[in-house]
Amino acid sequence: MTAPRVLAVADSDSYLKWTAGLLDHMPAGWSRTLAVVRSPIAPSAEQIRSALNGTAAGTPDVLTARGVAQRVRRERPDVVVLGCTGPVVKVLSRMLPAADRPVLVSGLPGISVPASERAWVFRSAVDLFVVHSRREVAEFTEIAARLGLPGRVGFTRLPFLEPAPPAEVRDRVVFATQAKVPAAPADRERILLALAGLAELRPDLRVVVKLRALADEQQTHREDHHYQVLWRRMAQAGRVREDALHFDAGPMREHLARAAGFVTVSSTAALEAIAAGVPLLVLSDFGVNAEMINLVFEGSGCLGTLAELTEGTFKTPDPGWCAANYFHDPADETWLSHLAELLEDARAGRLPEPVHLPVWTHPLGEPRARLRLELSPAAFRRVDVLRRVLRRH
Structure with a gap:
């Protein structure tokens, strides 16, 4: 069996740091590619350097949302990690193929207590939601059951809790x-x-x-x-x-x-x-x-x-x-075992149809979220200023 191929996409500095760390914790033989999706909150070159410090990731490609979807269709990765804010996960998951699709993984890059139903609704299409403590697993699992979502909740230690060697002087x-x-x-x-x-x-x-x-x-x-x-x-x-x-x-x-x-x-x-x-x-x-x-x-x-x-x-x-809280025994972690089972389901054609729960209360909520990814950040900011002016008048 060939080693799984993973495409990971991040949209901001904190999600990039988390996503790169998550890739580092995947099995060594897996093929891993990291990209940044273009958006108004995309990290600067210096933020990218800081986020990737201490990880094995190289400089990521910057892709449009369409570019992400095209790469998935062209390269057909086994796993797509949507390491992005909720609205971006929602938009990208809708743009990806629903049939013969990859395993979709997402998660949260930090402390998530108390668990947020809205965070799950934005990620309702994913197969594996990664969090970082037993309490978070219990709370997000309860929310998934209440919403009728088939996605699993797995946990792992926050991937960046590996300190640099201490300096001789702490000053x-x-x-x-x-x-x-x-x-x-x-x-x-x-x-x-x-x-x-x-x-x-x-x-x-x-x-x-x-x-x-x-x-x-x-x-x-x-x-x-x-x-x-x-x-x-x-x-x-x-x-x-x-x-x-x-x-x-x-x-x-x-x-x-x-x-x-x-x-x-x-x-x-x-x-x-x-x-x-x-x-x-x-x-x-x-x-x-x-x-x-x-x-x-x-x-x-x-x-x-x-x-x-x-x-x-x-x-x-x-x-x-x-x-x-967050410093559990690594032997107790579940996310990779869940991911291995989901990969078997994908190869056997058993992945469920993605669930897209409604999340935006305003009818223009989702189009605006997609526009943030379709336009360049400068163009989107101009459109957004115009939208606010029109709203006031």
């Missing part, structure tokens, strides 16, 4: 930003002030705001109040010393290799810090709940406050929490 504190939370600019300024206080108290440490994207780059989720922009305004107003903090992008694993402490409000990078043995703080000042995307850290021993951040107090996670 920095790394704050991992999150695009969505906290949303209010005043709350973000509170974090920056606490980081600045730490920098004043500990001049021996380099306090780094690790950005997912520079102010002129795109990322998976829209960021309305970019930390770097807020900091410049605060410095211009004389509220902070401009050189107190350092803003940097680059691979998280390289920052963590030199980190003496790590802080975030809600970021999967907290798990990378744990894997790298870096003491950390998950800030609880803005709430610990589903809205702040940090509910899973209850009981972790990592929750802390802005006051503790300013004092340089970082914490070590509870081993029991780690074992139950």
